[in-house]
Amino acid sequence: xxxxxxLLAISGVLLALFAGAFVQMRKSQADWEAEGLxxxxxxxxxxxxxxxRKLRVWCEGQGTRVILEASGLGGADAYERMLELLRARARVxxxxxxxxxxxxxxxxxxxxxxxxxxxxxxxxxxxxxGPVILxxxxxxxxxxxxxxxxxxxxxxxxxxxxxxxxxx
Numbered sequence: 001x002x003x004x005x006x007l008l009a010i011s012g013v014l015l016a017l018f019a020g021a022f023v024q025m026r027k028s029q030a031d032w033e034a035e036g037l038x039x040x041x042x043x044x045x046x047x048x049x050x051x052x053r054k055l056r057v058w059c060e061g062q063g064t065r066v067i068l069e070a071s072g073l074g075g076a077d078a079y080e081r082m083l084e085l086l087r088a089r090a091r092v093x094x095x096x097x098x099x100x101x102x103x104x105x106x107x108x109x110x111x112x113x114x115x116x117x118x119x120x121x122x123x124x125x126x127x128x129x130g131p132v133i134l135x136x137x138x139x140x141x142x143x144x145x146x147x148x149x150x151x152x153x154x155x156x157x158x159x160x161x162x163x164x165x166x167x168x
Contacts, residue, residue, distance in 0.1 A: 055104075057093055
C-alpha cells in the first residue's frame with residue numbers, strides 16, 4: 001500500500017511537471033518578456049508579417065531551399081539536428097509557428113490557409129530561386145500539403161514525415 005502511495009505521488013508530480021512544461025512551450029516571446037523572464041538566446045531572426053506580427057525563422061546553408069514545417073508544437077528548435085546535417089547541401093530553414101517559441105501569436109483566427117501562408121513567407125524569406133522543398137512532420141505535414149497546393153509550380157518536392165493527410 002505504501003509503495004502505491006509513493007507511486008501515485010511520483011506520478012502526480014510528473015504529471016504536474018509535464019503540464020507546466022507544455023504551458024511554457026506554448027508561451028510566445030512576448031508572453032515571456034511581459035513576465036520579465038528570459039529564455040535561451042534566439043537563433044535565427046524575426047521576420048515581419050502583416051499587422052506587425054513577427055515570426056522567428058532560423059536558416060542555415062546555401063543552395064536549394066528546404067523549409068521544415070514542425071509538428072503540432074510548432075518549434076524550430078526541434079529541427080536543430082536536421083539544420084546541422086543539411087546546411088552543407090542546402091539552404092534549410094525552420095521556424096516557430098505563430099504563437100509558439102519566439103513567434104508572435106495571430107490576432108485573427110488560425111486556419112490551415114493562414115499557417116500555409118506563414119510557411120510560404122518563410123520560403124520567400126529563404127531567398128534563392130528555383131523550386132522549394134517542403135518538409136512537414138505530423139500536423140506540419142497538413143500545413144505543408146496546403147502550401148504545396150497553393151504554390152504548386154514553385155514546389156519541387158513535398159516530404160511528409162508521419163503526416164496528417166488531407167485525404168486527397
